[in-house]
Amino acid sequence: MEMQQIKFYQTGTFTVGNRLLDETQRSVQANMQRTNSLNSGHRACQGCGEALGARYAIDAAMRAANNQVIACNATGCLEVFSTPYPETSWQIPWIHSLFGNAAAVATGVMAAMKVKGRRDVRVIAQGGDGGTTDIGFGCLSGMFERNDDVLYLCYDNQAYMNTGVQRSSATPPAARTATTMAVGAAPGNTFGQGKNVPEIAMAHGIPYVATASVAYLRDLEEKVSRAMTARGARYIHILVPCPLGWGAAPHDTIRLARLAVETGLFPLFEAEHGEVTHSTPIRHRVPVEEYLKPQKRFAHLFGKTPAVDTLARIQAQADRNIRKYRLMDERRHG
Amino acid sequence: MLKQTEGSHAIAESVALCRPEVICAYPITPQTHIVEGLGEMVKAGELKSCEFINVESEFAALSVAIGASAAGARTYTATASQGLLFMAEAVYNAAGLGLPIVMTIGNRAIGAPINIWNDHTDSMSMRDAGWIQLYAETNQEAADLHIQAFRLAEDLSMPVMVCVDGFILTHAYERIDVPAQEQVDAYLPPFEPRQVLDPREPVSIGAMVGPEAFMEVRYLAHHKQMRALELIPQLSREFKTVFGRDSGGLIRTYRAEDAKTIVVALGSVNGTIKDVIDELRDEGCAIGAAAIVSFRPFPSDELHEVLSHAKRLVVIEKSLAVGIGGIVSHNLRMALSGISLHAYTVVAGLGGRAITKSSLRSLFERALRDELEPLTFLDLNQAAIDRELAREQAQRRSGPSAENILRDLAGGVR
Numbered sequence: 236m237e238m239q240q241i242k243f244y245q246t247g248t249f250t251v252g253n254r255l256l257d258e259t260q261r262s263v264q265a266n267m268q269r270t271n272s273l274n275s276g277h278r279a280c281q282g283c284g285e286a287l288g289a290r291y292a293i294d295a296a297m298r299a300a301n302n303q304v305i306a307c308n309a310t311g312c313l314e315v316f317s318t319p320y321p322e323t324s325w326q327i328p329w330i331h332s333l334f335g336n337a338a339a340v341a342t343g344v345m346a347a348m349k350v351k352g353r354r355d356v357r358v359i360a361q362g363g364d365g366g367t368t369d370i371g372f373g374c375l376s377g378m379f380e381r382n383d384d385v386l387y388l389c390y391d392n393q394a395y396m397n398t399g400v401q402r403s404s405a406t407p408p409a410a411r412t413a414t415t416m417a418v419g420a421a422p423g424n425t426f427g428q429g430k431n432v433p434e435i436a437m438a439h440g441i442p443y444v445a446t447a448s449v450a451y452l453r454d455l456e457e458k459v460s461r462a463m464t465a466r467g468a469r470y471i472h473i474l475v476p477c478p479l480g481w482g483a484a485p486h487d488t489i490r491l492a493r494l495a496v497e498t499g500l501f502p503l504f505e506a507e508h509g510e511v512t513h514s515t516p517i518r519h520r521v522p523v524e525e526y527l528k529p530q531k532r533f534a535h536l537f538g539k540t541p542a543v544d545t546l547a548r549i550q551a552q553a554d555r556n557i558r559k560y561r562l563m564d565e566r567r568h569g
Numbered sequence: 570m571l572k573q574t575e576g577s578h579a580i581a582e583s584v585a586l587c588r589p590e591v592i593c594a595y596p597i598t599p600q601t602h603i604v605e606g607l608g609e610m611v612k613a614g615e616l617k618s619c620e621f622i623n624v625e626s627e628f629a630a631l632s633v634a635i636g637a638s639a640a641g642a643r644t645y646t647a648t649a650s651q652g653l654l655f656m657a658e659a660v661y662n663a664a665g666l667g668l669p670i671v672m673t674i675g676n677r678a679i680g681a682p683i684n685i686w687n688d689h690t691d692s693m694s695m696r697d698a699g700w701i702q703l704y705a706e707t708n709q710e711a712a713d714l715h716i717q718a719f720r721l722a723e724d725l726s727m728p729v730m731v732c733v734d735g736f737i738l739t740h741a742y743e744r745i746d747v748p749a750q751e752q753v754d755a756y757l758p759p760f761e762p763r764q765v766l767d768p769r770e771p772v773s774i775g776a777m778v779g780p781e782a783f784m785e786v787r788y789l790a791h792h793k794q795m796r797a798l799e800l801i802p803q804l805s806r807e808f809k810t811v812f813g814r815d816s817g818g819l820i821r822t823y824r825a826e827d828a829k830t831i832v833v834a835l836g837s838v839n840g841t842i843k844d845v846i847d848e849l850r851d852e853g854c855a856i857g858a859a860a861i862v863s864f865r866p867f868p869s870d871e872l873h874e875v876l877s878h879a880k881r882l883v884v885i886e887k888s889l890a891v892g893i894g895g896i897v898s899h900n901l902r903m904a905l906s907g908i909s910l911h912a913y914t915v916v917a918g919l920g921g922r923a924i925t926k927s928s929l930r931s932l933f934e935r936a937l938r939d940e941l942e943p944l945t946f947l948d949l950n951q952a953a954i955d956r957e958l959a960r961e962q963a964q965r966r967s968g969p970s971a972e973n974i975l976r977d978l979a980g981g982v983r
Contacts, residue, residue, distance in 0.1 A: 343636020
C-alpha cells in the first residue's frame with residue numbers, strides 16, 4: 236500500500252489538523268476533556284493573546300499534573316479580566332496577591348504543599364511582562380535562585396497593557412507606547428534597552444527555561460508538559476500579542492505571534508540548567524517589515540519617508556537572533 | 570521550664586512550640602536572632618514539619634508567608650524598621666486577604682537618618698493596615714504573646730503583629746519560663762483555615778472588588794477587630810488557666826484605681842514607668858499607669874474606664890507623628906469622650922534615646938503641677954537644635970542637618 240508521509244509544515248505554518256494525527260498526538264486543546272482552566276465568559280478583549288496563552292498553558296499543565304495545580308497570579312490584565320468580583324473564570328485554585336510578588340507567593344504555596352506532603356500538587360506563578368520583568372523581577376530571581384519547585388509563566392505582550400499601554404523592560408525598540416511616544420527625533424522606544432528574561436533565567440542555572448508563542452499551540456503545550464516533568468524552578472516566556480496595545484486587528488493575533496517567530500525577532504528555544512538544548516528552526520523566513528507593518532505601534536516607521544535606518548536596526552536584531560540561536564542553521568540546537 | 574535566655578531566643582522557642590509549618594526569614598536588626606534561632610531548630614531537626622525559607626527581601630518574606638498561609642500552613646515571619654516599610658504593600662494585602670500570619674516586629678526607628686535602635690515608628694506606621702498589634706512589656710510576655718497570637722490570628726482569620734522593643738527586649742537576657750509542648754498543644758489547636766487553596770475544592774482568592782462591595786469587605790475587617798476586643802481578654806484568661814500566669818489582655822493597669830494622674834505607654838518602658846510611680850506613690854502622689862497591650866484593636870472602653878476619674882493623662886510615645894505630635898495620644902482622644910482632663914503628650918526615646926527614671930520623675934512632677942506643655946520632647950537637646958537652626962539661618966547651603974548635629978555634638982562646628 237502506498238504511504239503518504241505527513242509533514243507538520245505542509246500548510247507552511249507548522250500547523251497540522253488534529254484529524255491527521257493519532258489521538259495521543261493531538262493537542263490538549265483539541266481534547267473534549269480539556270479542563271478549560273481559564274473558562275469562557277471572562278472579560279478579555281477580542282483577540283487577546285494572553286487569554287489564549289493562559290488557557291493553553293494551564294490546560295497543558297493540568298493534564299501533566301493530573302489536575303493537581305494551584306496558580307498564583309500577578310496583578311495585571313489576566314487577573315483583572317478573569318476575576319471581576321464575584322465572578323471568576325478560574326476552574327483551579329487561584330490566588331492573586333500583588334503586582335510584584337507572584338513568584339514569592341508561589342514559593343509559599345509550594346512550601347505549604349511540601350510540608351503537608353502534597354507533592355502531587357504543582358504550583359504555577361503567572362504574570363504579564365510588567366509583573367515579571369519589572370516589578371516582580373526581584374521575587375522572580377529569588378524564586379529561581381532558591382530553585383523553588385514552581386513553574387513561572389510570563390505572558391509577554393511587551394508593555395503595561397492593563398494601565399493603558401506604557402513601556403516595560405520587555406517593550407521592543409521603536410515601539411510606540413503611552414510613555415515612548417512616536418514623536419521627536421527618535422520616535423518610539425529606545426534602542427539598546429530592555430532585558431532578556433529567558434536568558435537571565437538561564438543564568439540562574441535553573442532546570443528548565445523555554446520561550447513559546449501562542450501561534451504554535453503544539454510547541455507551547457509540549458514545553459509546558461516538559462516543564463512539568465521537572466522539579467525545581469522553571470520558566471516559560473510566552474509571546475502573547477495584544478490587539479489594543481499593538482494597534483493590530485484582533486484576528487491578526489495568531490498571525491503576528493507567528494511572524495514574530497518567523498522574522499527571528501522572537502526565537503523559540505529551550506534550555507536546561509543554563510544551556511540551550513533546542514531551538515525551533517525558521518522554515519519560511521520573512522523580513523521584519525512584514526511583522527511590523529500590521530501594527531500601529533510601529534506605524535511611524537512606515538510614513539511618507541520610511542525609517543530605513545530604524546528598520547535596518549530591527550532587521551539586524553532579528554539576524555542576530557537567527558545566528559545566536561542557529562534558527563536557520565543545519566547545526567542548530569537540538 | 571525556667572531558663573536564662575535572650576529575648577529573641579525565648580521568642581524563637583515560643584514560636585517553635587506553636588508548630589509553625591512555614592517560616593520565611595530575611596535579616597534585619599534587631600529581629601534577626603529570632604529567625605536565626607528558628608532556622609537552627611529546623612535545620613537540626615528539632616522543629617519538624619516546618620519549611621524554613623531564606624528569601625531575598627522583606628517584601629518576599631511576607632509574600633511567601635501570604636502564599637503559605639493561603640495554602641493552609643501555619644506561617645510565621647519577623648521583621649523591623651525599614652523591613653516593615655519595604656513589605657508595606659504585602660502587610661495590607663495579608664490583612665485584606667484575611668490570612669492568619671503571625672509576625673514579630675523587633676521595634677526599631679525608621680530612617681533617614683538611619684538608626685538601628687529602638688522606638689515604635691515602624692509598627693506605628695502600619696497601625697491601620699488591618700493587623701492586630703500587641704505590644705510586649707517584658708520578654709516573658711513577648712514569648713507568651715506569640716502563643717496567644719497564633720490562637721487569636723487563626724480564630725479570627727486575621728494577621729497579628731507582636732511588637733517587641735528592639736535591643737531593650739530582643740537582646741536582653743532574662744529568666745524566662747518556657748512552656749512545655751503539651752501546654753502549648755492544649756492551648757493552640759491545629760490550624761483549620763477558613764479559606765484554602767486546594768485542588769480538591771478550587772476557590773479564587775484575591776478577586777477585584779469594585780465600589781459595590783468594597784466598603785462591606787473593609788467593614789468586615791473592622792468588625793473582626795471589634796470581635797478581637799472580646800477575644801483578647803478571653804484568650805488571656807485561658808492562657809492563665811493553662812500556663813498559670815497573667816500575660817496579654819487589652820490593657821494592664823498599675824496602681825490606677827484612685828490615681829488622679831494616669832500614665833499611658835506601650836511596651837518595655839512601662840517597667841521604668843512603674844518604678845517611678847512607686848517612688849511617687851511613696852511620697853503620697855496619686856499616680857498610676859495603664860499599659861496598652863493591644864493597640865489594634867484599640868481598647869477605647871477599657872481606657873475610658875481607667876481615665877474616667879483621672880484629672881491628668883500623660884502619654885509616653887515612642888514615635889512622632891511629624892507635624893502634629895503623638896499617635897497614641899490621638900488614638901486616646903476616642904476614649905476620652907465625656908472626660909475632662911489635662912492631656913499631655915510626651916515624645917520620648919526616639920532612635921534608642923534612653924528613657925531614664927530621673928527624666929520620667931521630673932517629667933511626672935511637672936505634670937502633677939500642670940506645668941507641662943501639651944507636647945513635650947523628653948530630654949531634647951534644645952541648645953544643639955538652636956545652633957543648627959542658626960546655621961540654617963546664616964547660610965543657604967548649610968548642609969545635611971543630621972551630619973551637622975553630629976559634628977556639633979562632637980564639638981567640631983561653631
